[in-house]
Amino acid sequence: MRIAILGYGNIGKAAEQAILSAPNMELAGIYHHDDNLDNVSADVVLICTPTREMRRFATQLLQQGINVVDSFDVHTDIYSHRADLRVQALASNAVSVVSAGWDPGTDSVMRAIMLAMVPEGVTYTNFGPGRSMGHTVAAKAIKGVKDALSMTIPMGKGVHARRVYIELEEGADFKEVEASILADEYFAHDDTRVEVVESVAALNTVQHGVKLVREGVSSGVDNQQMSFDMTINNPALTAQVMVSCARAAVRMQKQERYGAYTMIELSPISLLPGDEEDLIGKLV
DSSP: OEEEEEOOSHHHHHHHHHHHTSTTOEEEEEEOTTSOOTTOOOSEEEEOSOHHHHHHHHHHHHTTTOEEEEOOOOGGGHHHHHHHHHHHHHHHTOEEEOSOSBTTBHHHHHHHHHHHHSOEEEEEEEEOSEEOHHHHHHHHTSTTEEEEEEEEEEEETTEEEEEEEEEEOTTOOHHHHHHHHHHSTTTTTSEEEEEEOSOSTTTOOOEEEEEEEEEEEETTEEEEEEEEEEEEEHHHHHHHHHHHHHHHHHHHHHTTOOEEEOGGGSOGGGGSSSOHHHHHHHHO
């Protein structure tokens, strides 16, 4: 299958390596946000642009009947994002996999599995400590910001703090910049502090992580506890998940399962290379 990349930042560069190392995949091209996308030739395009640009690019590619995978990560807008792309995907006999990363994405799958195992209870998602790519991009987009880094600090029980380090453009007013960052949807729901630093590059990191914890009741028995945790390179894992979802998108299109899907709607086996019957024999 032929996979193209749109956007060549941290995730796009990692996606290139994931495609080149994947069996039965070919890199069909690398495109930038200002390229003409009218003649893209690929089975799937991985949309590795900033989140707020993803919907228009996905719509444009779906109109051509090209499958798309994105890592849209504004949790409160995922449902509407999926709904909008579903209309175009159905009209074009194509597949769109949305919010394909690790959170949202594989963590969403883990939360669903934990819910099936412990139907009564509570799940805590504890991010970090580490760099949030989506929050960092959002901070960089604020007028007056020359460079930015957003760090996520876990406070326990699913509560997080954001620490945003910025370099200001010449003449920018810190109070105005700070107010704009705090009002942004990415930051409005967490304890967020903004600090001016001399060099964002000196603080930069791609390290991140998560710990999911579920506590509750199974079959009428309480005190069930389970957890899943990982420490990862953020763009590398996001890109790898997107490439796996590209494989699922191609399979679903062949099965005429057109539309837009989140990862909890995908069959896990559809993400994997190889024959499905062989995989069942090895993994079950």
